[in-house]
Amino acid sequence: RQLVSTLKAQVVGTPRWGNRARSSESPSRRASNSSSLAFQPAQQQRRRGQYLSRYSPAAWRQKVYETLNHAINSPPQSSGRAAVGGAHLAAGHLAVRRAGGFLCAQLLQRVKILHFSGASEKPTAAEPRPRKYKCGLSAPCPAKHLAFRLVSGAANVIGPKICLEDKMLISSVKNNVGRGLNIALVNGVTGELLDIKTFDMWAGDISDLLKFIRPLHEGTLVFVASFDDAATKMNDESRRLFEDLGSTAVKELAFRDSWVFVGAKGIENKSPFEQRMKNSKTNNKYEGWPESLEMDGCIPLRPPLEG
Known part of the structure; x- marks a missing residue:
């Protein structure tokens, strides 16, 4: 949960819209239209190797958060560590493709590493210090x-x-x-x-x-x-x-x-x-x-x- 909160803060606080067509609208007008643009699909266009997002900035941020939350908190289907990582990665990659965000892919890459290293497991107790007599x-x-x-x-x-x-x-x-x-x-x-x-x-x-x-x-x-x-x-x-x-x-x-x-x-x-x-x-x-x-x-x- 702490990781999700941290990643959400990173996404919300420092958005990167390099793969989104920039609008010439004024900030006030974009703010007034943000609610009406939420989750309105747009035709995907390929420009110079980058994909345009299908969602408004607010909706895109929410989608990234939901994707990360699902990838981290979804219960594992197998007790094996490799199976846990594989299931989470499959769901994560599918969600990333649907979200269409390069930053989301980068953040999920961190999630993959954490799952394969067993971050979801409880931390082991520190080794006891050698006893002195x-x-x-x-x-x-x-x-x-x-x-x-x-x-x-x-x-x-x-x-x-x-x-x-x-x-x-x-x-x-x-x-x-x-x-x-x-x-x-x-x-x-x-x-x-x-x-x-x-x-x-x-x-x-x-x-x-x-x-x-x-x-x-x-x-x-x-x-x-x-x-x-x-x-x-x-x-x-x-x-x-x-x-x-x-x-x-x-x-x-x-x-x-x-x-x-x-x-x-x-x-x-x-x-x-x-x-x-x-x-x-x-x-x-x-x-x-x-x-x-x-x-x-x-x-x-x-x-x-x-x-």
Whole structure:
């Protein structure tokens, strides 16, 4: 119905009378005679390949509207889409020939396309968006696992993020990020947050980081996300402590490298949750900094220690 109303407005509002003999009568006289000329047949004459209309302008517009209305709203005789289109096209072409209008043929051409494309059918519902789970993961974590997502800082502008079990532990919105290393400690048995701290690795004191890592208890999970520079103040002891937590990239961590890491105190093997992006003038995404890193996954909780 909306299409019919639109097409009717187009036909009535912008008539094209290129195929109709122009009259020399004044507008007022033509208006007075329009009612008497309605549907009065005239002998069809062929002039320069164009047909003269058999109807007055008002009657011609009404005929076009009726033709379009019939072509669109007539009920289909078959459930097949091709049959629907064929039946409507046959009726439409016959009506067009009777109406004798080039514009009507053009408009019905649009109707044909709409019918063949299934415009008369009800629109299908939009596909549902992919479901997101804790911390934006694409799949849920198994039972007794912690969902996490780490995002390193972007240059020295956008701060890092640490999400655990759908709770944002560290972010610029929480106003608890800092240049250097952003670290969150979590109980590996219960998943409880223990502590959050940042360590300036450009102008800070490395002893603060050492005092924070040395006394960790067995099974403590360590979440690390870098921001700006994470390596300038690194020394051999601090690198060794991170290696004991399962890191393999910390020994090569250099000035302004991007780094995300999840380790644990007492881990037997190397951690599978670690990424490092080297600071390279030829490959840096930002001027002077590599691109930000993003890592997510599921970490199994440790069983309680015996005794």
